[in-house]
Amino acid sequence: MFDPFSRSYAAARERFREAARAAAGVLQGHTLAGHGPDGCELAVDVALVGARNPRRAIVVSSGLHGVEGYFGSAVQLGWLRRLREGASSIPGGTLVVLLHAVNPFGFAWQRRANEHNVDLNRNFLDDGESYGGVPEHYYRVHDLLNPPTPPSRLDAFRLRAVWAVRRHGLSVLQDAVATGQYEHPRGLFFGGREAAASTRLVQEGFWEWTRGAEQVVHLDLHTGLGLYADYRLLIEPPHAHDLGWYRSRFDPERVVAVGGDTPYAARGVMGAWLARHAARSAYRFACLEFGTYGPLRVLAALRAENRAHHHSMPGASAHGRARRGLVECFCPASRLWRRKALGRALEVVGQAVRDG
Numbered sequence: 001m002f003d004p005f006s007r008s009y010a011a012a013r014e015r016f017r018e019a020a021r022a023a024a025g026v027l028q029g030h031t032l033a034g035h036g037p038d039g040c041e042l043a044v045d046v047a048l049v050g051a052r053n054p055r056r057a058i059v060v061s062s063g064l065h066g067v068e069g070y071f072g073s074a075v076q077l078g079w080l081r082r083l084r085e086g087a088s089s090i091p092g093g094t095l096v097v098l099l100h101a102v103n104p105f106g107f108a109w110q111r112r113a114n115e116h117n118v119d120l121n122r123n124f125l126d127d128g129e130s131y132g133g134v135p136e137h138y139y140r141v142h143d144l145l146n147p148p149t150p151p152s153r154l155d156a157f158r159l160r161a162v163w164a165v166r167r168h169g170l171s172v173l174q175d176a177v178a179t180g181q182y183e184h185p186r187g188l189f190f191g192g193r194e195a196a197a198s199t200r201l202v203q204e205g206f207w208e209w210t211r212g213a214e215q216v217v218h219l220d221l222h223t224g225l226g227l228y229a230d231y232r233l234l235i236e237p238p239h240a241h242d243l244g245w246y247r248s249r250f251d252p253e254r255v256v257a258v259g260g261d262t263p264y265a266a267r268g269v270m271g272a273w274l275a276r277h278a279a280r281s282a283y284r285f286a287c288l289e290f291g292t293y294g295p296l297r298v299l300a301a302l303r304a305e306n307r308a309h310h311h312s313m314p315g316a317s318a319h320g321r322a323r324r325g326l327v328e329c330f331c332p333a334s335r336l337w338r339r340k341a342l343g344r345a346l347e348v349v350g351q352a353v354r355d356g
Helices: 009-022 066-085 104-109 157-168 170-178 197-209 237-249 270-276 295-311 317-330 335-355
Strands: 026-035 041-050 056-061 094-100 215-228 231-235 255-257 282-291
Touching (some): 009 041, 009 066, 026 197, 041 066, 056 066, 056 335, 066 094, 094 197, 215 231, 215 295, 215 317, 237 270, 237 335, 270 282
Parallel strands (some): 056 215, 215 282
Antiparallel strands (some): 041 094, 231 282
């Protein structure tokens, strides 16, 4: 029985490239510095399937937050398989662009961030925009989020987080978590000091990959926020004027404006940067976000993995334990979660390809 969920980045990459070839896709591999835990090379792979001179392009990207690539890659593999078997089709004049593992380091090493601890979805800043600063009131929770010690089984993070919310307010913790910070390279949600290699690759290649299409719809696959196995289409502020368009093509109950029903609008977001630089195309972006566990459990897993990465001895049991916890929080092993989330994601991708 076909299972699109891969056990490692290396396996996911090989399967993606094979599936793209089987679907008659044009395949590009953009190798980055570094290597995976098994010595494999790290690369962002791009598959172009469909029209050579498209009127419209549908882009589906995965693994911007590395560990979330387990799910994103499965969606891309599932869609390619449906296409090959005739269960899906591409309308005339349409190009489908699949960006696989935008953060291959994080995918390979089971981290959210890249090799420099950069959260790539806080890294897309414009020329002249400062890679500096922290959210207002950030230092009220910095020590809670980033203790300079290895993780401990006796950690009382959840109780301390609840106390911090009662003392400072929920918005302080939410802003610190989601907005991004640019002052603490070992801290969570670090936006970097300059554009990362993956960021530059997307900035320089995106419009070439979409082959000059007049209309571009971009779905970026994410996990970890929301109800278990359910999803929301999160619409960034630059696209808020198009909410009616999104709701006419997708489930309107699941289309959510960031900063409206969600508590934050982050800096340095990929879709917002692309929207500002879409000179020749009508560009629409949505973050397709699938829920896993509760927000405190997910944040605790991120915090534990970051502590293990920076403060544990190499090979310590804390590394393996923290990485396993992180993978579970962003791609649960539950067959129920995987079946429901994958099925719903493929429905949304199918809607975008047909009607986007």
